[in-house]
Amino acid sequence: MITKYALRFTALGYLTMLLLVPVGMIAWKAFENGWAPFWASVTDPDFLTALKLTLEIALIAVPLNTVFGIIIAIMLVRHNVPGKSLINAVLALPFALSPVVVGLCLILAYGQSGWFGADLANAGIDVIFSMPGMVLATMFVSLPFVAREVMPVLREIGTEQEQAAATLGAGQWTTFRRVTLPAIRWGVIYGVILTTARCIGEYGAVAVVSGNVIGQTETMPLLVKRLYEGFDKQGAYAASVVLALIALSTVLLMTMFKPRQEA
Amino acid sequence: MAINALNVTKHFGDFVALDDVSLEIPDGSLTALLGPSGSGKSTLLRVIAGLEKPDTGTVSLGGRDVTSLPAHKRGIGFVFQHYAAFKHMTVAKNIAFGLEIRRRPKSEVKDRVSELIELVHLHGLGDRYPSQLSGGQRQRMALARALAVEPEVLLLDEPFGALDARVRKDLREWLRRLHDEVHVTTVIVTHDQEEAMEVADTVVVMHQGTIQQTGGPRELYEEPVNQFVMGFVGPVSTLGDAMVRPHDVEIRHAENGTTLAAKVERVVYLGWEVRVNLRLESGEMLVAQLTREEADALAVEAGQAVFVRPRKVRRWSEGDGKPDVVSAQPH
Amino acid sequence: MASRPLDSALPEPRSFASPAAALPGLAAGTAILYLSLVVLIPLAALLWAAVGGGWTEFWDAVRAPDATAALKLTVAVSLIVVVLNAFFGTLLAWVLVRDDFIGKNAVNTLVDLPFALPTIVVGVVLLLLYGSSSPIGVDVSYSRAGIVLALMFETLPFVVRSVQPVLYELDRDMEQAAASLGAAPFTAFRRVIFPNLLPAILSGGGLALAKAIGEFGSVVLISGNIPFQTQVASVLIFGRIESDNQDAAVAVSVVLLVLALSILMLINLVQRWGTRHDH
Numbered sequence: 001m002i003t004k005y006a007l008r009f010t011a012l013g014y015l016t017m018l019l020l021v022p023v024g025m026i027a028w029k030a031f032e033n034g035w036a037p038f039w040a041s042v043t044d045p046d047f048l049t050a051l052k053l054t055l056e057i058a059l060i061a062v063p064l065n066t067v068f069g070i071i072i073a074i075m076l077v078r079h080n081v082p083g084k085s086l087i088n089a090v091l092a093l094p095f096a097l098s099p100v101v102v103g104l105c106l107i108l109a110y111g112q113s114g115w116f117g118a119d120l121a122n123a124g125i126d127v128i129f130s131m132p133g134m135v136l137a138t139m140f141v142s143l144p145f146v147a148r149e150v151m152p153v154l155r156e157i158g159t160e161q162e163q164a165a166a167t168l169g170a171g172q173w174t175t176f177r178r179v180t181l182p183a184i185r186w187g188v189i190y191g192v193i194l195t196t197a198r199c200i201g202e203y204g205a206v207a208v209v210s211g212n213v214i215g216q217t218e219t220m221p222l223l224v225k226r227l228y229e230g231f232d233k234q235g236a237y238a239a240s241v242v243l244a245l246i247a248l249s250t251v252l253l254m255t256m257f258k259p260r261q262e263a
Numbered sequence: 264m265a266i267n268a269l270n271v272t273k274h275f276g277d278f279v280a281l282d283d284v285s286l287e288i289p290d291g292s293l294t295a296l297l298g299p300s301g302s303g304k305s306t307l308l309r310v311i312a313g314l315e316k317p318d319t320g321t322v323s324l325g326g327r328d329v330t331s332l333p334a335h336k337r338g339i340g341f342v343f344q345h346y347a348a349f350k351h352m353t354v355a356k357n358i359a360f361g362l363e364i365r366r367r368p369k370s371e372v373k374d375r376v377s378e379l380i381e382l383v384h385l386h387g388l389g390d391r392y393p394s395q396l397s398g399g400q401r402q403r404m405a406l407a408r409a410l411a412v413e414p415e416v417l418l419l420d421e422p423f424g425a426l427d428a429r430v431r432k433d434l435r436e437w438l439r440r441l442h443d444e445v446h447v448t449t450v451i452v453t454h455d456q457e458e459a460m461e462v463a464d465t466v467v468v469m470h471q472g473t474i475q476q477t478g479g480p481r482e483l484y485e486e487p488v489n490q491f492v493m494g495f496v497g498p499v500s501t502l503g504d505a506m507v508r509p510h511d512v513e514i515r516h517a518e519n520g521t522t523l524a525a526k527v528e529r530v531v532y533l534g535w536e537v538r539v540n541l542r543l544e545s546g547e548m549l550v551a552q553l554t555r556e557e558a559d560a561l562a563v564e565a566g567q568a569v570f571v572r573p574r575k576v577r578r579w580s581e582g583d584g585k586p587d588v589v590s591a592q593p594h
Numbered sequence: 595m596a597s598r599p600l601d602s603a604l605p606e607p608r609s610f611a612s613p614a615a616a617l618p619g620l621a622a623g624t625a626i627l628y629l630s631l632v633v634l635i636p637l638a639a640l641l642w643a644a645v646g647g648g649w650t651e652f653w654d655a656v657r658a659p660d661a662t663a664a665l666k667l668t669v670a671v672s673l674i675v676v677v678l679n680a681f682f683g684t685l686l687a688w689v690l691v692r693d694d695f696i697g698k699n700a701v702n703t704l705v706d707l708p709f710a711l712p713t714i715v716v717g718v719v720l721l722l723l724y725g726s727s728s729p730i731g732v733d734v735s736y737s738r739a740g741i742v743l744a745l746m747f748e749t750l751p752f753v754v755r756s757v758q759p760v761l762y763e764l765d766r767d768m769e770q771a772a773a774s775l776g777a778a779p780f781t782a783f784r785r786v787i788f789p790n791l792l793p794a795i796l797s798g799g800g801l802a803l804a805k806a807i808g809e810f811g812s813v814v815l816i817s818g819n820i821p822f823q824t825q826v827a828s829v830l831i832f833g834r835i836e837s838d839n840q841d842a843a844v845a846v847s848v849v850l851l852v853l854a855l856s857i858l859m860l861i862n863l864v865q866r867w868g869t870r871h872d873h
Contacts, residue, residue: 098808105636201712347767
């Protein structure tokens with residue numbers, strides 16, 4: 001059947017020219033002049049600082065979003081909380097809202113001339129243009145993943161197991177720890193993978209709140225932009241390769257841990 | 264239109280679904296393909312329909328070789344076990360589908376759809392969606408849809424399998440009456456021997472990808488060619504190397520030289536018949552079927568010691584599965 | 595991103611009160627506090643800033659020539675991209691579900707790449723092949739075509755992941771019924787398969803649209819940010835923030851927020867519409 005091959009060729013061709021070749025080229029370009037330039041770029045102090053900062057932010061944002069994601073999921077699925085629609089909308093918003101707008105919202109709330117600006121200044125806390133702001137921005141954009149992966153699992157497993165535990169004398173926390181948590185663990189793991197990827201890769205929201213102070217508030221994505229525009233293309237490519245490798249690992253993990261939707 | 268399948272073989276990987284099957288179905292008949300799961304009956308039906316391609320063999324419809332013809336060009340009607348309703352279309356649109364894609368004029372389509380809706384007793388439901396109908400109604404819609412384009416052959420793949428027992432019986436009778444009216448060559452696949460016997464002129468018994476026997480219901484029941492057919496087409500008990508039908512087992516309270524000693528284990532009163540479960544000295548189980556009058560006259564009870572005499576058995580010799588029929592002398 | 599986040603933009607959970615997994619009030623309270631600090635308060639601050647300066651000032655900022663031009667460009671380009679990726683996405687989903695070839699699993703995995711790759715890297719990467727030193731002589735830098743390209747990369751997976759599960763679950767009997775009734779393969783696709791895929795295409799497309807309208811990182815390098823020509827709304831907002839012109843930034847941001855919420859609502863409606871025939 002010609003149609004079959006035509007469809008296949010078009011689909012794969014599209015994917016190749018849009019995705020594969022460009023991403024493949026970054027590796028080629030990064031190592032075009034050999035290993036040495038690449039190595040120089042990734043051992044550069046700015047690079048290492050940016051990498052450290054990126055990972056630190058992720059290390060704060062991911063656990064927080066995981067814990068609260070699980071709590072929110074349980075709230076929405078197992079309980080009748082007021083404002084359910086609002087919470088649902090909040091969970092959907094990070095998928096749809098421009099990252100730049102996210103950054104602006106945070107500035108307006110916690111910036112120097114923002115709502116809490118004066119209070120924060122008095123308490124000596126810098127949010128915008130410093131680490132807490134970047135963490136907040138990262139948390140905003142990566143908020144929904146764990147919750148949205150856990151909710152369907154909670155729905156699917158139903159309450160019977162939890163009720164059985166109750167009849168056997170288990171208290172709330174014990175039930176959660178021994179029955180609910182194990183049942184949702186694959187949803188949580190998958191959600192964590194998605195959250196981490198988003199935290200590491202976020203650009204727009206963090207760019208707005210960071211102030212771009214090199215060596216202090218520059219994450220890896222911000223570093224890429226600066227190097228590229230500052231004509232250190234080699235450095236930009238090197239950093240991009242590192243980020244692309246992380247992304248590829250993420251995508252592989254996603255495939256491995258993907259919940260059985262195509263069962 | 265007559266159907267002719269010749270030397271059809273079909274594999275699914277290592278599994279042999281059809282093994283050199285040949286079958287002739289006369290024009291205007293109602294034939295049942297009967298067999299257990301995995302016997303190949305559905306596969307054969309789908310090969311005839313063009314929904315599966317055979318590895319070898321040919322299929323002819325009305326004398327024309329259609330083996331290499333795709334399903335949508337064969338002019339057959341197909342009814343699926345789970346209805347295959349176009350869930351995004353109304354009942355009327357479902358039925359009209361075949362006519363619309365043949366670009367028939369709108370008025371013709373409208374008339375034919377109304378006619379069919381009446382025929383299948385779905386009056387007033389034309390604007391409903393399949394999700395709003397019961398299983399039986401959906402299947403009647405599916406039938407109307409298949410009949411709309413006046414196919415020369417109608418194929419039904421376990422059409423009543425997903426329905427309740429009561430609905431199944433009603434639709435069975437209804438299908439038979441429809442066939443008597445419309446006379447389209449019809450083939451129905453079923454694993455329910457009662458259904459096959461009740462509905463069809465000819466029954467084709469299949470097992471493990473081959474045809475075991477073809478014949479009318481009575482012929483299959485009384486002259487089965489092998490153990491499988493005998494066991495599948497009706498109830499049997501095994502007596503050593505022979506098989507006996509429950510209604511061929513006589514129960515007596517006195518010996519007479521041709522009887523065997525047995526103990527009544529259970530008497531099941533089914534209303535229209537009485538079934539007696541017996542255990543012989545040899546340990547074998549025997550089931551006897553009596554009318555209510557016979558049972559009353561005999562006054563059988565659980566725990567009783569009685570004597571049994573099989574009136575007619577079929578004995579199978581080793582190897583070829585062919586029967587040596589032994590009829591005990593009538594008394 | 596799993597296809598579950600794309601299944602329903604606004605999730606619809608039911609509540610099963612379960613005594614054993616009951617939430618201590620403390621946990622729930624902290625969660626609400628968390629959501630407020632991270633999302634609700636900042637959003638409220640935006641809305642406050644928008645109306646705080648007065649309604650007329652708001653509209654003036656939105657109707658500033660470059661803002662209007664940026665918004666028009668953003669919406670137009672996003673719509674084009676969504677239509678294109680609706681087509682390619684459905685095609686890819688079809689090939690991934692119905693076809694089989696060596697490396698299919700790898701291809702299926704790679705479709706998720708735009709979800710995982712940082713947006714700024716996407717810009718760098720696309721410029722390598724399609725920029726000023728393009729080895730194949732295609733240069734879309736500083737052009738609208740470049741914006742379209744970046745957005746197509748970013749929105750590639752949405753329709754694919756939305757359509758895939760639906761296609762996978764689609765009752766094959768319906769297609770065979772259509773064939774038995776005389777429908778040639780394309781007719782069967784047009785009349786039977788496609789109508790059943792449409793809700794998924796629309797909701798995936800909706801999410802893609804929202805993403806495209808707000809996209810920043812992948813566009814900022816390629817587009818060159820030429821006002822009235824290649825300046826999209828998000829880049830305009832960024833520029834305004836950097837030049838401390840907050841009012842204009844706020845106004846355009848509110849427009850984007852309203853667009854995002856509207857799209858989410860529409861997606862929700864589409865999903866309700868799509869499941870209306872399921873029993």
